Amino acid sequence: MNPLLLDVPLKLETERLILRAPLQTGDGNIVNQAIRDSLDELKMWLPFAQELPTIEETEINLRNAYVNFLKRESFRFLIFRKDTDDFIGITSLQGIDWDIPKCEIGYWINTKFSGNGYMMEAVKELTKLGLNQIKFRRIEIRCESTNIKSRSIAEKLGFVFEGTLRNDDLSADGSRLTDTCLYSIVN
Structure with missing residues (x-):
């Protein structure tokens, strides 16, 4: 099947969260503020x-992320708390x-919301979407070996640790080589 024919929801709900595609004018303001609030932590892990x-x-x-969503090249969701409508982070x-089919899950959270299990809840919902509705055969989570919080999400959600790719990537600031931990879940 051509991926453009897939019906992929623009909005997902969990017990505490709403995940929606970045399709509203003004989303840039709230996401930019979250980046500003979390810059010190995000700098450690993310080149952007x-x-x-x-x-x-x-x-x-x-x-552009929304265009890629429509083209079925990636599926980015903004994460909001249901009870307060606070923007929490992004997962995608x-x-x-599409030949396999497989993908990777990426995510980041506004620092002031970390430690509450929100990202694990969001990634769990996105994994269900990927395996059950989109029918991916493999979903990966890749993260720097020293990113304990990210590794913990993969492990708690039952992703299998497949190994460490040594000297696989550059640090977010491009200054040194880093090791990447590879986790997967298969359908």
């Missing part, structure tokens, strides 16, 4: 967070290979 993007750059990034199915 080495410098604070402008609100306009964030808005453009989100609009990315690096899609």
